[in-house]
Amino acid sequence: MASRCGRRWWRRHQGIQFTKIPVNLEFSVSEATVVTELRPPVALTIAGSDSGGGAGIQADLRTFAFQRVHGTAALTCVTAQNTLGVSRVDALPPEAVAAQIEAVVGDIGVQGIKTGMLLNQEIVQEVAHQVERLGLNPLVVDPVMVSRTGAKLLAEEAIVAIRERLIPLAQVLTPNRYEAQILSGLELHSLEDMKAAAERIGYQGSPAVLVKGGGMPGELQGVDVWFDGQRLEVLKTERIPTRHTHGTGCTLSAAIAAQLAWGKEPFEAVQQAKLYVTEALRHPLAIGAGQGPVGHFYPLLG
Numbered sequence: 647m648a649s650r651c652g653r654r655w656w657r658r659h660q661g662i663q664f665t666k667i668p669v670n671l672e673f674s675v676s677e678a679t680v681v682t683e684l685r686p687p688v689a690l691t692i693a694g695s696d697s698g699g700g701a702g703i704q705a706d707l708r709t710f711a712f713q714r715v716h717g718t719a720a721l722t723c724v725t726a727q728n729t730l731g732v733s734r735v736d737a738l739p740p741e742a743v744a745a746q747i748e749a750v751v752g753d754i755g756v757q758g759i760k761t762g763m764l765l766n767q768e769i770v771q772e773v774a775h776q777v778e779r780l781g782l783n784p785l786v787v788d789p790v791m792v793s794r795t796g797a798k799l800l801a802e803e804a805i806v807a808i809r810e811r812l813i814p815l816a817q818v819l820t821p822n823r824y825e826a827q828i829l830s831g832l833e834l835h836s837l838e839d840m841k842a843a844a845e846r847i848g849y850q851g852s853p854a855v856l857v858k859g860g861g862m863p864g865e866l867q868g869v870d871v872w873f874d875g876q877r878l879e880v881l882k883t884e885r886i887p888t889r890h891t892h893g894t895g896c897t898l899s900a901a902i903a904a905q906l907a908w909g910k911e912p913f914e915a916v917q918q919a920k921l922y923v924t925e926a927l928r929h930p931l932a933i934g935a936g937q938g939p940v941g942h943f944y945p946l947l948g
């Protein structure tokens with residue numbers, strides 16, 4: 647409670663009008679008061695924190711909310727990050743990651759899961775173990791390795807664990823250009839290269855792969871390639887001319903997980919998610935001195 651002197655100071659300096667609030671307010675709830683209990687689908691993100699709020703857990707939870715899904719989170723690491731880059735990363739112990747997953751799944755239950763930045767081999771292995779043990783699905787694996795600003799987000803030795811332990815458990819895998827090159831062993835310069843990489847990664851054992859084009863040259867920036875063992879599809883939107891693309895990959899994979907939590911089929915989930923990320927890119931946040939985040943809350947803009 648502010649002191650009298652404090653209140654006078656505040657009034658003088660801010661010119662704010664104060665309304666006298668009656669003491670002993672009696673609240674009465676009429677019988678007509680309606681409480682609407684909701685039972686939304688629940689999604690879980692297993693990812694890192696981005697202090698700048700553009701990617702990672704922060705982007706995932708906002709995306710879940712705009713897909714009308716309740717978002718839960720298991721934090722893997724904490725990054726000190728802004729629009730200019732990553733200055734520090736602190737890992738959580740794998741047991742702490744496991745405990746968060748267990749806490750959410752054991753009580754609330756989840757209908758859609760995504761993994762993002764897993765940082766090191768121990769965390770990748772623990773997450774894969776929990777996914778298997780708890781039978782978590784449908785699972786979207788965003789194999790986060792390097793940010794667009796060039797920061798290394800995954801230890802070298804963890805790539806093998808992602809490939810061998812986690813990818814086989816995924817319903818949808820969403821590598822960007824750089825990650826698709828590592829997983830396929832191919833160089834990606836053209837649409838044909840993206841298709842070849844999607845097929846090669848798919849045949850390595852992931853049910854469905856979406857090779858994302860944000861890191862490709864020119865118009866390919868709005869183009870993604872889908873391969874699910876049978877269908878090879880090109881998902882194309884126009885290239886959005888903005889440098890504020892931070893968090894596109896996190897947003898896309900979170901939106902896919904949310905759509906899967908709603909019961910959508912994987913390809914339809916991907917189509918819906920791409921619409922969301924494209925509109926978010928069309929309303930980017932020009933904050934900070936570098937690469938700002940996509941605008942998750944564009945649906946509120948009217």
Ligand SMILES: Nc1ncnc2c1ncn2[C@@H]1O[C@H](COP(=O)(O)OP(=O)(O)O)[C@@H](O)[C@H]1O
Nearest residue numbers: 822858859860861867868869884885886894895
């Ligand atoms: N400039 C852009 N214009 C249109 N779509 C884009 C653009 N940049 C990225 N995307 C889309 O954003 C999604 C995430 O892709 P990408 O940026 O490659 O992922 P990541 O953030 O993991 O590198 C994809 O659907 C991609 O096509």
Ligand SMILES: Cc1ncc(COP(=O)(O)OP(=O)(O)O)c(N)n1
Nearest residue numbers: 694701702793794892893894895896
């Ligand atoms: C904590 C954290 N997680 C993931 C990323 C990478 O974000 P992403 O959306 O894949 O892509 P860019 O921001 O690199 O375009 C991150 N930077 N931090």
